[in-house]
Amino acid sequence: MKKFLSALLVICIAFSIVGCSTNDTAENQEKNPTESENSTESPIEAAKEEGNGKYPLTIETYNYKKENIEVTFEEKPKRVVTVYQNCIETLLALGVEDVIVGAAGLDHDVKDEYKEAFDTINYYEKGMTKEEVMALEPDFIISWSSYFGEKKLGDVDFWHDRGINTYIMNNSGIRADRKLEHEYTDILNLGKIFDKEDEAQQIVDEIKAEVAKGKKFAKGKEPVKALVLQSRKDGTFRNYGQDSVGGDLITELGADLVVKESGNVTAEEIASLNPDVIFTVYYSYYEASVEYDDAINRLKDHKGLSSVNAVKKDRIFPIKLGEVYCSGVRTMDGVKTMLKGLYPHEYEGQ
Amino acid sequence: MSMKDNNFIKSPKTIWGLSFILLGILFFSILTAVTVGSANISVEQVYRVIIFQIFGIGNPESLSKGAVHDIVWYIRLPRIVLAMLIGICLSTSGVVMQAIVKNPLADPYILGLSSGASLGATAAILLGIGAKLGGNYVGFCAFIGAFITSIMVMILANIGGRANSVRLLLSGMALNAMCSAFSSFIVYFADDAEGIRDITFWLMGSVAGAKWKHIGLIFPVVILGLTFFATQFRTLNLMLLGDEVAVTLGKDLNRYRTIYLVAVSILVGFSVYSSGMIGFVGLIIPHIVRMFTGTDHKKVVIISSLVGGIFLVWADVLSRVIIKGSELPIGVITSLVGAPFFVYLLAKRNYGFGG
Incomplete structure (x- = not known):
């Protein structure tokens, strides 16, 4: 029995050494992108002051912990993953279906006027796993807060570390108050991000008029x-x-x-x-x-x-x-x- | 308990060998499991990334970043390693819990741990308690809930007399009922459909949220716990014989029960923290192992932990591939696969719990 236990201990130690060393590399890797991100921060802010609506563009959103964060777009997103009804429909309404590389999570069919555009996008009938999202190599993910839960995509930091921006819809449970105003904000924000401000403004104005x-x-x-x-x-x-x-x-x-x-x-x-x-x-x-x-x-x-x-x-x-x-x-x-x-x-x- | 055909497993020497065979199978399982997933990555690419990460062999340009690297190293491997650790953790806890309460129906969650964890998770999801603690605040609150409940069970069982297995079970039941009532209370008043769905999913258990950070935390705990219980086989054996016999042999089981219960609470608490509640593993793996090895804890503890690890690694693989594009909660798989297998074994073999 003693022999057995000592053998077990040796195995444990061996495992934990491997475990530790792999951890180190993992952390190092996580650090690198953040550092590079920090270094690019100052020019972005400068640019922000200069002109509105141009890239790089900083947008306020949230993380899964319900904290306010800012994401910065260096350019117009080219590979977008968008999950749930309003995330998909808003993009279709803005006419940017060509940048969608993956979509999922519709509760009902998209509205008739978007059907044609919808047929051109890559829709995952049964939802997307974290692996599938990662494999699509997106540069921007739009969804509800619940999609960034620990057991789904994981919190936004993981994606930001890889240079992938995120946007969480304001009324999807990330704020304590759900308001009409936030629907406008989301549409306008997405309009800015995709350089479709006029289209977004028009949608909002129509609703406001009604x-x-x-x-x-x-x-x-x-x-x-x-x-x-x-x-x-x-x-x-x-x-x-x-x-x-x-x-x-x-x-x-x-x-x-x-x-x-x-x-x-x-x-x-x-x-x-x-x-x-x-x-x-x-x-x-x-x-x-x-x-x-x-x-x-x-x-x-x-x-x-x-x-x-x-x-x-x-x-x-x-x-x-x-x-x-x-x-x-x-x-x-x-x-x-x-x-x-x-x-x-x-x-x-x- | 006559199982002549299986006597070979009972001799101490073959137990040794069997552990190593199981360890080999476990290792092989991990290597196979990592090649399976919803994203289309070739087996060769998978191993290249792993070999690069562990031994630093290969081209860092293509192997240290990018989608393939992240999928293999940050999504697949952590969850497989976590599944293994949770399997080890739960089956060991199951063995010990069954001995502590001297009841074959016991599982790691029986003494109020499950409802304590649910209460913690419910409070976290619906009331936002602990949201500032980081991404896995739900797991953290569940850990706290489970731990506090099991400590209260122990205190309750010791009030007005010495705790024995029956008193422990009854205290567990009482606190279970209380925690469930509190949970229902919160659910009713919070009235948040999406939150309630989150809780349901959370309670089914899943290793999808695995991160190396968590594994670094839970790995030492699991190994320490396993090593500790592996050395405690004499006392565990004695527990099955009961307090009266133990006293005549000069051992006070009450003290050991308390120590074991604290250790199990920590183990299960950590597993709840990282993966929610995964049912059935802690209940059936010990039974299945006992059918082959007999009831001596010298063997049951180690063999159960290894079998539990292997079982959960494969359960996780199944949960990822069974429905394309979505992941079933691993708890559903463990019950789905485990239950019929258990029934089969029960019907086929002449089985006793011991004691």
Whole structure:
């Protein structure tokens, strides 16, 4: 037994020596790119002061730890990996599909106007692994914060060390507040990065113009009392409060969001607040989905809610999650759905 | 426990040889596993990178950077080495835990460790606790949760009397229930669909987040733990015989139980930190090994650890290739493959737990 143990120890020591030495090389390698990055920092900053919209270009984003970071683009990204609905659609809307080397993670088909462009990109039906992303040798990765989790791509530093920039969508859970404003920021930022500022500005301006209609319609009237809810299978409800795009939109459109806090809301509360309009959020992974009917019926068929104005006057409107969560260019659709629901006569008569 | 056909494994000398054969298989497994993955890299390229990294042989220009290098050296190899270490860690802990509570159903997580870890992970993901601790803050919180829970189990089991295996199990159950309740409480009030999905995935366990940095941390812990328990086979054997027998032989098992439990908590805590919870390995590997070697811990500890390492390396390979383009959580694979194999062995052999 002694012999055996001593042999085991020898093996362990041998292994740990190999382990240590490999660690050293690994660290050295990680250091080198950072050093070179540091040395290039000063000219970049100088250039930033000189002119706007030109490369090198510095953009604010986040890391997975939810800290503010800056990434610098030496030139227009040429090999882009973009994962999830709004990340893909925004790029297609900006007309830069030719730089996409890999895309994944759509919840629904891309909007009809982008279908043609979408067919030209390399889409991974079953998602991409870290290995596959690495093998594509991208120079820029756009995604939601969750994609940079420890078990997915890993935090952004790993990619930055390899000269690969990252951008995390502002409303994807990286900030405590989800706001309409952030959707604009994302579109404008991506516009800058891909040197498509005019296109980005146009998309944002169009949405802003549509949003402005809301306040115009609401002028001189009592604000419409509205709620954005998600009804669950067990008969409970989740409220989309002020800190969600859905809730923020209600306020921006000149209506009164009756529950400001996000989180659980009981049927009792809904009944006593008596909203005029309820938007009910559904996940539409399939076009004709059961979720759509459920989202309406769970509210309509709720006996306790039968005296609520929205139910009595049949003003319960389904709204796709993709239009109020990390919505990107679909924000427009969200705004339209809400305008129709909140101000049906005004919207028709415009 | 008559297994005549397997007596050859029971003699001390062949145990020696068997360990070395298993070590060889482990080494071979790692070398094979590293060539498998979703990116298309030739076997030759893979080995060139590894040989360059370890021995410095080859052309540094093409082998020290680039996508192929990073895939092999920063993505594949760390996760394979981590899988091996976690396998060693969990099967050793499983053997010891089964002896401590004198129960064949015990696994490394049984004494409140799993729910403690879940509570830690839930608090981290949904409440953002410890987000400043770095990329793996979820793992860190889970480690803290698991460790605190297992210490509390020990304290609880020792209140109002000496801890024995039954008291330990009952305290574990009580704290399990408490931690689960707290977790559910947080989940209900946080109400964050994506966060909840994150937790579910996290709890399934995965070695995808492996980094050399973590391995440098967990490697010495695992080896120290294994060496320690390999020397403790006499006490472990005695534990199966029970407290009464131990007392007549002049040993106070309570003290050893405490020491072992702290050691196991540290081991399992580290594995939770780096890979979440991987079920079934710690439960079945010891049983499978006992079927072949008998119940003497002199053999069971070492052989289980090696078999556990090999098993998890291959489980990780399967998890990477079974569905193209995505990686199944390794915990799903261990149960999927492990359970039927276990049933087969149970049905085929005349098996006893010992004690």
